[in-house]
Amino acid sequence: MTEFQKLLQDSMIWAEGLAALISVIYYNRSNKEGYWKYFSIYLIIMFLSELMGKWGDLVIDYNKQKFYNFFVIPLEFLFFYWLYAAKSLGKPKLFYAMSLLYLLSFVSSEFFFITKKIILSFNYTVGCLLLMVLVIMEYYKQINSSEILNFSRNKMFYINLGVTLFYIGTLPFWTFFNLIKEYRELHDIYFSYFLMSGIIMYLLFSISFIWGKQSSSSY
Template sequence: MKNTKLFRILLSLYLIIFTLTHYFEIEKTRIINEVSYSVGCLFLLVLILLEFIKQIKSDHILNFKKDTMFFVNLGVSLFYIGTLPFFAFDGFAVENMKILWANYWTLFLILNYVLYSIFIIAFIWTKPNT
């Protein structure tokens, strides 16, 4: 996006939240660490959504197979949407629902493979002609 003001605002907010959560970190409560991940994930998803909207409104959507950023945004959004519950409720799931946590761990690994597979596809398909 051409406007970096939103990016800088969200980055500043995330750094403030990250610093505060690590400053007030208490050994027995893990939820504070999960707050910074969740907020950062939501900020990233907002930026990715705005990038998708920008691509849809322009003529670039017609040639999405040649657009590296389309595939990068797709992979990152799938990964972070899928893993947000895993990391947001990590402490709760580990302590109370071990089977659910194991299933989320499997989902996390699968989404990792999907993310990097989409990156590989993007870099192969969008390879410039030399």
């Protein structure tokens, strides 16, 4: 990892912390439905998880690969399935169906794929593809909404944009990681994008609580 990438990695962690802090401050403003507090809790858990991933081995002995593969990453996908499908799109059955498909991917991974990686490529690919479907559905909903001109006050606009840049944008990187890592220059460029898009995503999450607070009652 280059010095620039180390700087980006640390910046991404603190961007998560900033998003978690801002969410605690702003989530209850005009929050008539109340469930945005779960987004705040999610951001706090993600920040603490990244602190654990970065410095946890200095305190306790644990398996970092399993921590990410079986806790952090599944929590990310399952939370966004819930936020998109069950809440924003109002399709709870879609949330259950996608969650089941994603969890079933772990069964296939155990039998057919090598699992000694920091990220299980097959599971991440399945998770991202399912999330991509929800992202497209959310874009379609926003474009066809009567509130399209007030998109700057729409929490999900910022969240959807951040998810697009980070999860969808880095899908090829993790899907073809074993191939990409053989080409050092390409790997470094894409890994840098992964870190930068993560920073931007969490900044967009922060903005969603600040600028999007007025429209939270509509989700």
